[in-house]
Amino acid sequence: TAMPTTNSLILRNGSLLDTRAGAIVGKRDVVVEDGRIAEVSESAGARDGVAEINLGGKTLMPGLCDAHVHVIASTPNFPQLLTWSPLYTAARASELLRDMIDRGFTTVRDCGGADFGLARAVDEGLLDGPRILYAGHAISQTGGHGDMRGPGENWDECCCCAGLGKIADGVPEVRKACREEIRKGANFIKIMASGGVSSPTDRISSTQFAEEEVAAAVEEAEAAELYVAAHVYTARAANRVLRAGVRSIEHGNLIDEETFDLLKENDAFLVPTMATYQALASEGVEAGMPADLVAKVHDVFEAGQETAAKAYDAGVKMVFGTDLLGSMQRHQLTEFAIRSAFQSPAETIRSATVTAAELFNEVGETGEIIEGARGDMIVLDGDPLADIGVMQDPDRYLKLVVKGGTVMKEALN
Numbered sequence: 001t002a003m004p005t006t007n008s009l010i011l012r013n014g015s016l017l018d019t020r021a022g023a024i025v026g027k028r029d030v031v032v033e034d035g036r037i038a039e040v041s042e043s044a045g046a047r048d049g050v051a052e053i054n055l056g057g058k059t060l061m062p063g064l065c066d067a068h069v070h071v072i073a074s075t076p077n078f079p080q081l082l083t084w085s086p087l088y089t090a091a092r093a094s095e096l097l098r099d100m101i102d103r104g105f106t107t108v109r110d111c112g113g114a115d116f117g118l119a120r121a122v123d124e125g126l127l128d129g130p131r132i133l134y135a136g137h138a139i140s141q142t143g144g145h146g147d148m149r150g151p152g153e154n155w156d157e158c159c160c161c162a163g164l165g166k167i168a169d170g171v172p173e174v175r176k177a178c179r180e181e182i183r184k185g186a187n188f189i190k191i192m193a194s195g196g197v198s199s200p201t202d203r204i205s206s207t208q209f210a211e212e213e214v215a216a217a218v219e220e221a222e223a224a225e226l227y228v229a230a231h232v233y234t235a236r237a238a239n240r241v242l243r244a245g246v247r248s249i250e251h252g253n254l255i256d257e258e259t260f261d262l263l264k265e266n267d268a269f270l271v272p273t274m275a276t277y278q279a280l281a282s283e284g285v286e287a288g289m290p291a292d293l294v295a296k297v298h299d300v301f302e303a304g305q306e307t308a309a310k311a312y313d314a315g316v317k318m319v320f321g322t323d324l325l326g327s328m329q330r331h332q333l334t335e336f337a338i339r340s341a342f343q344s345p346a347e348t349i350r351s352a353t354v355t356a357a358e359l360f361n362e363v364g365e366t367g368e369i370i371e372g373a374r375g376d377m378i379v380l381d382g383d384p385l386a387d388i389g390v391m392q393d394p395d396r397y398l399k400l401v402v403k404g405g406t407v408m409k410e411a412l413n
């Protein structure tokens with residue numbers, strides 16, 4: 001069947017999954033007009049020239065959000081990625097974006113690498129993919145998680161090429177780097193505030209950026225009514241950036257009770273990305289990650305799952321994120337399985353819908369099927385509240401993906 005190409009559409013007879021309630025609330029028709037949901041009712045009238053799809057009672061829910069992706073990371077080998085043409089990088093990214101849509105993701109937050117050009121290409125329909133909220137370059141100190149130089153290398157930051165990070169040292173450089181990203185339309189600012197796995201010269205345990213540099217980034221973001229997301233692993237790194245006003249803690253594998261309290265007091269969010277550690281530990285080298293860097297994964301892999309479970313018990317607001325790189329991006333939906341070890345399906349689904357919307361400052365726009373929200377919806381042949389496995393096998397269960405009222409994937413019959 002030919003796919004409708006307009007952004008108006010009527011979906012009939014879906015079993016509506018209310019993400020806030022965590023329940024199927026009954027049979028509904030949903031009308032999307034000009035990309036936005038115009039009506040949710042038990043029986044919507046037909047509209048002139050608007051195509052209709054009957055869902056036959058299948059589960060209808062909002063499109064999924066992944067709050068931590070790198071859509072240009074078609075390889076986990078970042079030094080190599082830095083040598084690629086940005087045009088080649090974008091061409092490779094188009095594949096990753098198409099695959100994300102095919103898994104049911106309609107919004108992704110890119111934590112380093114995507115830019116205004118790629119987001120625009122998706123918005124204009126030149127590339128099939130989820131809407132991209134982007135940080136531009138993740139900002140890193142010299143020798144930090146965004147610095148891909150080995151200890152014996154001293155090349156200047158490459159100006160021709162694509163990359164995930166940008167180096168800034170000292171308050172003036174951090175301010176300027178933030179302002180540059182904001183000038184380019186960033187939806188948030190991403191800073192590297194501790195060591196990481198994929199960077200060659202830092203340790204997981206190191207803190208990065210001085211407190212005044214973090215505070216400067218927060219001030220610049222807030223001036224533009226945006227917020228800062230920080231890559232951190234340890235409690236030591238997380239607590240200082242939370243005190244400085246950071247809103248989103250990325251990874252947080254080694255945070256503690258004090259961090260949980262600070263997250264709650266500051267109305268901040270935790271974005272664990274457990275899928276990537278599982279994937280790196282099992283196939284990182286094969287996927288092209290330098291072997292000495294994969295060794296760093298083991299320090300954080302198991303701790304991450306324990307910490308996330310404790311954070312959930314402590315009442316921390318948690319958002320769905322994956323952070324997968326290269327060919328490992330195909331494991332994006334395994335995050336549902338990993339979280340189901342300590343969360344109900346309803347809660348995991350919230351983390352990928354309404355709670356994500358809260359982090360994105362898009363409540364009422366994203367993550368729920370209500371009037372005025374974006375027309376981003378998926379249809380499943382099964383009930384993910386009863387069996388979260390339904391989320392994880394799109395070939396079998398995912399029957400329809402609609403983004404902004406446009407059908408992106410259809411397998412109803």
Ligand code: ZN
Nearest residue numbers: 196231250251
């Ligand atoms: Zn990170």
Ligand code: ZN
Nearest residue numbers: 068070111323
């Ligand atoms: Zn990341």
